[in-house]
Amino acid sequence: MNWLKFLVGRKLIIGLFSIFIVLVGAFSINKLDVELMPDITFDMAVVNIYAGEVPAIDVEDLITTPIEQRLSSINEIDSYTSTSAIGYSNITIVFESGAGDKGFQDVEAIVNSMKSELPFIEDSYVFQMGMGSPYEHFLDIYGGEMTEMAAFAEEIVKPRLESLPEVGEVLIFGNVQEEVVLELIQDKLEEHRVDPQQIMYFLNEEDKRISVGEFEHGSDIVTVRWDTQISSIDTIKYLPIPTQTGIIKLKDIANVKIDSPETSSGSWKNGDPNYLSVQIARSGSATAVSLSDAVRAEVDKIYEEGLVNGFQFEELMSGGQFIQNSIDDVKRNVLIGGLLALLVVLLFLRNFRAMLVIGIAIPLSILLTFTTMFFLEYSINMFSLIALGLGIGMMVDAAIVILEAIYRKLQEGKPRLEAVIDGTKEVSTAVIASMLTTVVVFLPIGIMGGEIGDFMMLLAVVIIVTLVSSVLVSFTIIPVLAHAFVKVKASQEKKEAKIIRLYGKLIAWITKKKWRRWVVVFGFFLMFVGSIIVGSQAIKFNLLPDIYQRQAEFILTLEKGVTPEDHKAISNALHEGLKDMDDIKDYIAITMTNDLLYSFVNMTPEETATLSQEKVNENIRELLEELQEEYPIKDTSMLAMFGADASPVQIKVKGQDLELMQEKVEEIIEGLTKMDDLFEIGHSMEHMQAELKLVIDEEKIEDAGLVPSQIRNQLQLATAKQPIGQMFLDGKNLPIMLTTDHDITTTKDLEKIEIQTFEGIKKLSDFVSFETIESPIEIYHDNGERIITVRANYDGGDLGSINREVQAMLNDIDRSGLSITTGGDLSEQDEVFQDLILIFFIALFLVYVVMAVQFNSLSHPFVIMSIIPLTIVGVILGVVITQVEFSVMSGMGVVMLIGIVLNNAILLIDRTKQLRQQEIAIGEALIQAGKNRMRPIFLTTLTTAAGMLPLALATGGSSAFQAPMATVVISGLLFATMITLILIPAVYLIFDDVFGWPKRSKARKRSKMIEINHLEQ
Template sequence: MKLIKTSVLRPVGVTMIVLAIIALGLVSVRNLAVDLFPKIDLPVAVIATSYQDAAPEDVENLISRPIESAVSTVEGIDTIQSQSQAGASLVIMMFKNGTDLDQALLDVREKVDQVKSFLPEQANDPNILRFSPEAMPILYIGLSGKDTASLTNLADSQIVPFFERQPGVASVTVEGGKVREIQLELDPVQLEQYGLSPQQVMSALNETNSSASVGTVDKGNQDLQVRIIGEIESVEDIKQTIVQTPTGATVHIEDIASVKDTFKEQAANSFVNGEEALVLSVMKQTDANTVEVAETVQKNMERFKRDLPDDVELKVLIDMSDFIVMSIDSVLENIVIGGAIAFFILLLFLKSIRATLVIGLSIPIALISTFALMYFSGQTLNVLSLGGLALGVGMMVDSSIVILENIFTYRKRGYSLKDAAIEGASELTPAVIASTTTTLVVFLPMVFVEGMAADLFIPLGLTVVFSLVASLVVAITLVPMLSSKFLSKVMDGQGKRYWFDRFLDWVRDKYAGGLRKVMKFRKTSVFVTVALIIGSLALIPWIGAEFIPASDQGQVQITVETEPGSTFAYTEEKVLQVNEILDEYDELIDVSYVTVGGGGPFGGSANNAMYTMQLIPASEREITTNDFVVEIDEKFQQIAGAEITVSAVDHSVSLGDPIQIQLNGPEHDKLREFSEDVLAEISKVDGVFNPTTSASEGVPQLAVKVDEEKAAAFGLTEQQIIGQVQMQFMGQVAAKYREEGQEIDITLIYPEEYRSSIENLETMQIRTNSGAAIPLAEVASIEEIQGPIALNRHNQQPQINVSSAISGRDLRSVMTDIEAVLEEMSIPEGYSYTMAGQAEDMVEAFAELAIALFFSIFLVYAVMAVQFENFLYPFIIMFALPTSVIGVVLGLAVTRIPFSVPGFIGIIMLAGIVVNNSIILVDYINILRRRGIERTEAIVEAGRSRLRPILMTTLTTVLAMIPLGLALGEGAEMQQPLAVTIIFGLTTSALFTLFFVPVIYIMFDNLSQKFKNRKKRKKA
């Protein structure tokens, strides 16, 4: 009351405070970071280790298992996963929510250091790092020109360092580049003639290519350091390097080898829109803002391009920030549209531009105040927080409407402007505070919610809380002050919109008549309402459910996988066939680039190719990304000799596939068979799209098994034999050659005809320590086998994942059918399966949010009990809550939108919103009854009187959400379930508030009177 008086009597002070808040908010909004989603805090750490040329089995036994065993005792670890591939090990540790990841990483490093000495000498030191879902490229930049070799040199020497110097850039990787190499192609005949081995050639190069300090000499008063310079300075120096033969003679390297200044064999090759090019992937720092970094890089890149040669083109292929900007812009547009709709609704009801402006001012002031609070609380502008603002736009005016409506009432009674403002605002301020508080408390239980649901919900909840607190303060300070100055007279129905007053009076009369009938047939009314609630609950299974609605970001990924062991050229041939099909969709594809040989998780593989495509914006095409994926996937099935998988890329908050089945058991081989059976069975389920298994076909291998007894007879060890075989068939880096600041490998290699066939392996000569040569077959057996590509483990047990996308059906329905299929399967003893991916995320999130909903309802009741100082009236008001279920189910069914996390969040928010109308109604009924009005007449009069503000608050909130409910603009799919839930739920609850709550009020009031009468009789 005192605050309201102060605001009315001291308008200058209030105005200055408002202006200061506006200035602070405008500064804050300029500094707010912009991103697509809130920051997802995943407590995940990764240990990566390379073990060159080792088979997956050796990597698993010698590296992955020891590391798993060591880190398994670290406190807070939830699961440990590992993948062992030829030459590399990846151990992924997922910690429990709430774990201090910084301390956990220190513990992990300590455990790894303890086992480091037990790892193979050839293995590199394990690299331990924190995993972040933001560790994805934000820019793909194409570099094209005539000469790939010169482009690679340009990228390494100038472009990559330039980009890595930009603020917020963490690293830049280059795909498709050529790496210079000096190859010494050995001549086996000449080596045999001179009695030399490759190891002797390597030693000669290393001994020649060295420099050292050997002391100092005096020169007058100075000490001169003596340094012997012996480094190779040119390719000619390599040719002239002297090698000592066993007989003491000397030969030059050019006598026994062909020296070639060439390039390493490419592991990957990149094509942009069908043309060979380099692709640079720009990664941002963890704490950097995506949009800001992308804008900075592109702005500075334009200046940098001026210094590039004319025949070199540097251009952005895919900019991840584009979708973020479009999404944020579309949400902002929806907020503006919603605000405009709310403004016109107010104008329609108030019939006064001045009165509308009084309330309309609460929207921008509350918005600007919200931006300031978001900035100081460390929030970002993202689709979820802005979705909260879009919701808040309609709710921001609710408190102001109620206050202004009551000020009008007092003005009509003859009060002066100031007295009407003070008395009207003071009378309903408690009810307004109560109704706002009930909305705010629904967010308190989120403090106890863990995981991804909390990361998603808290930013949205904070935004709504900030906006409602700001709007409440405006309603009880600024609105009374402005009313006392600008509303010189109350609009009494005269004017252009008099027709609406007559229409509203007609609605009031009809409502009053309907209310009297409903109160007369109370049992029938309750039965009908309960039947509708039960009927709507029965429809829930038909709606379906999903984790997070997928956004149509227009990004498509195509994986081309040929037979294991296929050559690079064969894979490129299949890529050309894919290109022919993609050429039919030129008008839809904005940019497309493919990396041949880059599809493996640890690096490239000759039988893999990976496409990344960006379609034109959704507003410019008639087909959705998912429909496009399904259409081209059917055409790709015509390409024989390759497994082609197409998927829409959704940079959402979930990292897993929609369906992921984790198969666990003691043996990899049986798991592989089990996974094939599971894959075959789930492929029959409707909605399963492109199912795959991590148990890929084995790579054909020639297994060379050394007979240690025979080798020892010739004075050889297994390691010596392995070294000589590696030298002949893989080559070996002998030394480094420095030129213009770059280090270039000098590689010893045998001619192609000596290392390309099985016969070459079988007839290979192994040199003994005495210099004699024996066939490899003398000391080893050679067998052709199928070797695994990768070995996975989960919690120190073998694991294989079967994954699938979904199409045409919702996630919950597909998951339910898959679980039914798995239950009918015969599972080998000792083996098991668990559901993971988005299906697991959905179940966990729903469970967490269900707990939050329960506590939210309890807190709403508790707040009302404190406000009314009564347990009965809050209980009556709560009957408006279950009726909202009718609208929620109806809305999702009509719009064909599956239930999801945003929809669940909408239900939690409804728990605090739908009771507001009931609070206003019941509170006013009690006020009238305290004035001596009979109960039935008090209910009817309260209904007639409160109908106007209830309609205004409901319509402003509902209609302001319609742009979001229609999913207008890019990225609006995320907020659509939230908007639809609130639109239909609030509309339905408002209707039942006007009819059903009065019925419940009478029934419980009668029951209360009976108890009071019984007590009186007992006392008597």
């Protein structure tokens, strides 16, 4: 301990070191990004391809399958699934662990190269899966005239917000864009024998702005430009069109007008259609919090300039605000936890200066942790703050143990320097062993796969950094501060406390008879078995909690062919159902595409709520089920955490015999409908639709002097508007749309469409016939093979029991010729909990290795680790009593407990070993060790529990993550501590009885030889 003497003698070094930690820590905190979740990129990618109105079967054959075949050549891909729907292909790719970035680049390159090769592709989007959505701030514009609000949104809000460096993109929903419509009059076309293709050609030729060249003009060289760019409606109306009857104006054969069409991009707020939704994405360098601050400041400026008149312009939701609230909650809990830990120290030591020393150590350890996070390029997010909150209690353990040892030496009357050195030296082995055992339990977390493993690894690293920082502070700053500030009067000989005397009598009773120690161990074993039985029946299991409380989002997938009137009717029905529903504050509905309607619901704040989140969600689900029966709604799904809308319960059926697959799917669905907790049960092949396929007579088309593409172009023009260009008018780019005055609503009308040929006007029916076919709406692949996926949702209950029911049902199904596996949360829960079990046992082994090396003994670690099963008893009691679900976060709490609960046992065994080295009998050594270590054991336990208590009792958005973990740690730790002082001596005695006989035999022989030698002399 020469280094300690040096530090105590050079207090200035510690003072400067502390100032350095404060300065660098404060700098690091200001530089760390603030976000809800860590910026983690998953080993997953998604490919979305849009292909107009192409049927699902053609999307599968012409787009999805060719891309899948190319993707199969990428070595980094582990698996992939795909969905082919009408006009849409989605491919979800899972890469090998750690190969996400390289694999994503390869996928992106393949998709980009194939876009020009494959037919029908209108647009494509490839992105790598990661945390969060770029759109994190939402504004509402409502309560006024639509034209005025639209102008305000497009001309003021959008450009001003997009000019902010924190803003990446601004989208406005509900604003119907004006367009220039050229409605061809069919009779006039026939009269003047004009082909619509001619109109498109002359319009494009007229709309030119080009450079003719450079010419001499006087003494200068000037550029001559040709400018016939369309800039007014009259330019289009009076466009000359050469015909066989002479030159006419476009207005003679077409109605030209500016129109605000009824489209499917409607938006409603609380049932009011005069509503615009503004969605704001952050730039790459911004955080959600900085985005919210910048947007709010700009909105305030817009109000101050008097630009908001006759309507409302307000914030609907801010991701930054939610993040700030959640992080503020965790910060407050961390602060309260630290203060409670200090209060425990004051109550036990009854020395204000000693408490002040611990009070200095805590913030220094925290600042040192933030400094390390800065260099690791971590952010301040929910996971890192939860880790810090959990570490608050543990970070004072080392400081308390060292300070208590010094405090006790001072009470014994030793000189101040000697007390500091002896006290620190006495517990140094135990403190280092405790820190190492706590650290090594987190090392196996690296084997946990998937995105959950990424989160858990971040949590583990921050806790490890916190512990290492606290031990560094404890071995340097605590002894120096104790030497400088702590004053203790040497205690007089006084009577032991009653609890210590009772404890001594209990251990003495255990040591006297061998059967008693066995009774104690057997009693605790029965307690462990009983708790496992109770826990298996009473504990609910889940994967991850949903942090977005008091808000709900859902998607309505509409039937094909719905009209704007259908959108309006569905929105009105949604409004009627939600407006009188309890605990709903406001809501919006946005038609994202023609067959996709999104809705967001704001609930009343938690402090004024009359219903739970689960009950409100249940009421919304019941409403959606009613709407699905009455309106053209194909499917409904409520969005869960991170915006995922995939069904949590999935069963995948693969095989070659489609008829057999469908038969087994119906059998599975029948089994699922009998389970009370499941709803929204269906499968991927349940929606089929009748289609009329055009069968082309190529011979007749050729005889008419045409090619099939000409027939297709005239057909498209007759049935829908065709974009043919743009014009710049009043500061806006307006699309120019070409259509006809045909009124086509039936197949009979379709057959009568007039097709212009060199032989004159003919009907479409002269060239094509109709064939009715059944076509799937969606087709699913798993690694390139067709698959039927059975889907179901559950009410947030016990996913573990649902998993067991599903597995039992599947076991009764004949799987001959088929592969039937679970997916969604079911398979992920199995995988994650299997990882946790593996991590648990690897952590046990690593802890054993560390302690075996530290104590130079193979038996002592087993004695110390005997407390772990009783820790599980405490965990089960805590989970059952508090009725929290056992999730991945709870599992992480159990892994943490392995390291934490062993600290007390290490203190006890280390002191026992020291006393036995002083030739004290085993029974007396155990009694004395228990008495010596009772105070630090209770101190460290209660400070850890106090530090985590605010996390366990927390409410609000982040509580779903932090409360389960803190509850598990507190309950397991408190129960284990009460047992440690009794169980460890009993197990120690049993190990000594079983494995200590060689030493006792040698000791007896040595004693006998001494006695013989004495007699001979």
